[in-house]
Amino acid sequence: MSRLPVPGSLRLRFLLAITVWVALGVSAIWFSAVGIFSAHIEQSYHEELEVHVRELAHLTSFDDDGSITLTRPLSDPRYEVPLSGFYWQITAKDHEPLRSRSMTRGSLDPKVAQSPQILHTLDSGPTGPAITYGFTEPAPDGAEVHYVIATDQSELDRLIDGFTRDLTIWLAGLGSLLLATGLAIIGFGLHPLDRLAKATARLRRGEAAELEGKYPAEIAPLVNDLNAYIHQNADMVARARVQAGNLAHSLRTPLAIITDEAERLAEEPNCSHAATVLLEQSKAMEQQIGYQLARARSSSGKPYAARTVRLPEVAVPILRAMERLHPDKSFSLVSANCDQATLPVDAVDYSELLSILLDNAGKWARSKVELTFVCGSDGVVTARISDDGPGMTSAEIEDAFLLGSRFDTTKPGAGLGLAIARDIADAMGAELEILNGELGLVATVTCRLDSEIRKD
């Protein structure tokens, strides 16, 4: 159902809009979540360090010999692990400084602790930049004791980086999911337009009389208007065709009377010249009427005539009729690779076209007429009608399609066949050609399809 978006399509527009929207939304979530998390984690870190430095002071005792000791280790075991990133230090004038077991090297700057108020700063610790807290308190002997506690900045960064990485993976997943759902929504939303395209194709092929199906409220008025227009147009064409037929018919009787009179006049010696002119003109008019009647019968231009022809079946009844019309000639059908192929052309028109050409071949063939269908893989379908008759000179071929052209008047006819055939071929977008073949005349009808030939 969902097709790939092509340049200039609604699908592409929607997809771009959704992509920008999802990217903006996901980025906004990413920035705010990282910001809020960092602020919170920093705050809780600082609170924890304040508690620890207070605990440190609370556990400190001064022995009689002036040495500083802790009554018990700090509650957080990380201060015991060497170079863990968690350190403390107690210094006082004239006392040996006491440091956490984790601090196997280096020292902390006692100046961080300058007042009884807890102060903090970013200082360099034994294992890189450290967040340092400190305050001072007087020892029992009156000396100022500096309590300093520190945690590597990298510990905090590690926590924030871990969160950021997890968040990025999660949001990338969410973004992809939103895009996929967006694509599905686009497909769902535009589905009625796909149906409309299919309905239009059916209408064009003559498989439907109007745009069929139910459409959403936004498209339904357009479809209704189009259907009204299609019906109106069809009515107009049908009326025009009937009127043309009626006009041609109504002229026939007066014309027959005029011809009759002219023939009678022609027998009178004084009037023979005028009668000949009258007869000639009447014949021309008769030809025109025959031609117009034949065209009115053809269904070209009918908006909803059945517009598919099955090959080679379409030719079977025509060949049967030809065999009855020309019983002394043999008709054969060859269809190498067209079995089950369908041509999107008007069935009545295509049959008439074949009938005209087969009738001519039947009239002029010595004994054999062959109809061959060739379906090319490039969507070109050719119907070739060949006979073993006398053929035509190239000058005759040039004029053969003119109305009333006849070169062999020993056979019956009115010279309309090829003119009508060319008209029909033009209307259906096919090419009609005649040329001299090896045996007799060869007429070809070539249809070029937009798409590949359908076989089912």
Ligand SMILES: Nc1ncnc2c1ncn2[C@@H]1O[C@H](COP(=O)(O)OP(=O)(O)O)[C@@H](O)[C@H]1O
């Ligand atoms: N298969 C054919 N072989 C030889 N001549 C042909 C053939 N088809 C048509 N012609 C020539 O072209 C002329 C015009 O043909 P057409 O327009 O069908 O008129 P009609 O069949 O009424 O004579 C014919 O009169 C005939 O001279």
Ligand SMILES: [Mg+2]
């Ligand atoms: Mg003919």
